[in-house]
Amino acid sequence: MNNALLIILISFWRALILLPRWLQLIFSSLIGLLFYLIPIKRNKYSKINIDLCFPSKTPEERNDIFKRNIISSGQVLFDTGIAWFWSDQRIKKNISYEINGLSSLLKHQASNKGILLFFKHSLHLELDSRILGMHAEIYGVEREHNSKYFQSIQKQGRLKSMLDVVDRKNTLRFIKWLKDGKTVLYAPDQDYGMKKSNEIKFFNLPAATISAPFKIIQKTNCKAYFLDSYFKKNKLFIDIEELTLNDEEELGFSKNLNSYIEEKIKLNPHEYLWQHRRFKSTLGKNKIYK
Numbered sequence: 001m002n003n004a005l006l007i008i009l010i011s012f013w014r015a016l017i018l019l020p021r022w023l024q025l026i027f028s029s030l031i032g033l034l035f036y037l038i039p040i041k042r043n044k045y046s047k048i049n050i051d052l053c054f055p056s057k058t059p060e061e062r063n064d065i066f067k068r069n070i071i072s073s074g075q076v077l078f079d080t081g082i083a084w085f086w087s088d089q090r091i092k093k094n095i096s097y098e099i100n101g102l103s104s105l106l107k108h109q110a111s112n113k114g115i116l117l118f119f120k121h122s123l124h125l126e127l128d129s130r131i132l133g134m135h136a137e138i139y140g141v142e143r144e145h146n147s148k149y150f151q152s153i154q155k156q157g158r159l160k161s162m163l164d165v166v167d168r169k170n171t172l173r174f175i176k177w178l179k180d181g182k183t184v185l186y187a188p189d190q191d192y193g194m195k196k197s198n199e200i201k202f203f204n205l206p207a208a209t210i211s212a213p214f215k216i217i218q219k220t221n222c223k224a225y226f227l228d229s230y231f232k233k234n235k236l237f238i239d240i241e242e243l244t245l246n247d248e249e250e251l252g253f254s255k256n257l258n259s260y261i262e263e264k265i266k267l268n269p270h271e272y273l274w275q276h277r278r279f280k281s282t283l284g285k286n287k288i289y290k
Contacts, residue, residue, distance in 0.1 A: 163182075
């Protein structure tokens, strides 16, 4: 996509974000319903992942999670726009939210010891981090966008909530942040290939699970926390808690972390970003995503 078209689309996006929140929610449902009705490749991935991860549920139950997931994805357009373009004052005035466990995080931050703040890929992760960043100093790890122009928009937007962001491949940078006592957001729940991963069960299925988190904690002696987020009656809840996982052995740590993330996903499965090919390096060998 060329820059001229991107500029037009982003300008239109910024205009949509000016709408009142109640009207955004109506439009997001309509957009989500449109996503559900048209054949989008990412929808297919979502359906496959949900069917794989919830074999004990009936086809009707799995389809309900899938439908709610795709319709909920219509809100991503607005939640991300709010996170990147709105002021703190406007967010506080228009977005109902509650952060649980913030005092524990702030108390630990005051000790100047690094915190690796894990989170799962929720549909509203950009809004989650923006709101947390309004109350605590955080840094972020990201995957840089292929478009340099969109990457500039993305980085500018994320710097509204975070003091700095770095590409996930630049491990030395965020390891230094942790050694310097910073808090770094980190999502370990995607398939980054087997080269730097171990095959660990995720929803009782073999999944490429990145080994870096354990090594980072061992190298920096940082604390591990987890951020969970979910909507309840249009109110966003952000729950933060310290993790007490087995940190003496790499595979055990990864197994426990995957299990922990699973349990959080199960609480609100339709809000998870199922559209990623989570099992592409393992089950994908059997062409499950074709």
